[in-house]
Amino acid sequence: MTRPSSARRPGPGGDPDVESPAPSTPAPGPGGTVLVGLTGGIASGKSAVAQRMAARGAVVIDADVLSRYALQPGGEGLAEVAEAFGESVLTAEGALDRAALGAIVFSDPEARRRLNSIVHPRVRQQARALREQAPPGSVVVEDIPLLVETGQADRFDLVVVVQAPEEERVRRIVEDRDGTEADARARIEAQATDAQRAEVADVVLDNSGSLEDLEARVDELMDRLSRSDRGGLIGRA
């Protein structure tokens, strides 16, 4: 199920000077399972895509959900976060104060790296466990906001990137989620660019139109993935 590394697939943190072996055709995993990595910038529409894929029978593993699980009250992850960032990131009830921690990590790259080093290994461990439970022959979709930033593209049979214009994404955060424009821009700044994501994409889904348009594109992708030859999608690398 692991895709071979290829020169065009290092994450932005990867070493561009290291020669990778020539890409070969990745075989879908055991029982014909296809592992799809889904990513995109904040508010690009990843969850909307994942939801539609799930409605079409895919098994979806959501890294944002797993990162919340990793920092649940009473857990070791949250204790490590409190030790690293102080009690001010906890609520009176001992839960994570997400706004307080967000304000710290999205204005300080070193703090963000520290948080990521606490959360990401836990997310990966949980994702692996869920992946292993998927029925053979499934389309398994991992929705990972930081797939490119963390150099994970090579482990997927197919990388799907959702794109929407930055101004539209900021508008969605501010109007639909009551976020501030400054927070939206700080998060965008903390992530890879669309160009970096496009570099590792097998499929780019444009989400600058309506949700119906997006769902139609997802349906087309799922139709191709459910065909026995995977619609020529897998192994194009």
Ligand SMILES: CC(C)(COP(=O)(O)OP(=O)(O)OC[C@H]1O[C@@H](n2cnc3c(N)ncnc32)[C@H](O)[C@@H]1O)[C@@H](O)C(=O)NCCC(=O)NCCS
């Ligand atoms: C800082 C935290 C507490 C803020 O919580 P909040 O509820 O405001 O945001 P939420 O978790 O719902 O994330 C919303 C979006 O923010 C972006 N984002 C979150 N964490 C990060 C990060 N470390 N770097 C860049 N972007 C991020 C993603 O696009 C994500 O989809 C939280 O995001 C967190 O624990 N982040 C670290 C874990 C992480 O990297 N998660 C992303 C995928 S594993």
Ligand SMILES: Nc1ncnc2c1ncn2[C@@H]1O[C@H](COP(=O)(O)OP(=O)(O)OP(=O)(O)O)[C@@H](O)[C@H]1O
């Ligand atoms: N084509 C669209 N038209 C209008 N609204 C949309 C469209 N696509 C997504 N949205 C809305 O924009 C917001 C962000 O979408 P979504 O939650 O799917 O993005 P995301 O990439 O998963 O975000 P995050 O990185 O925060 O997890 C949601 O409120 C969603 O309903």
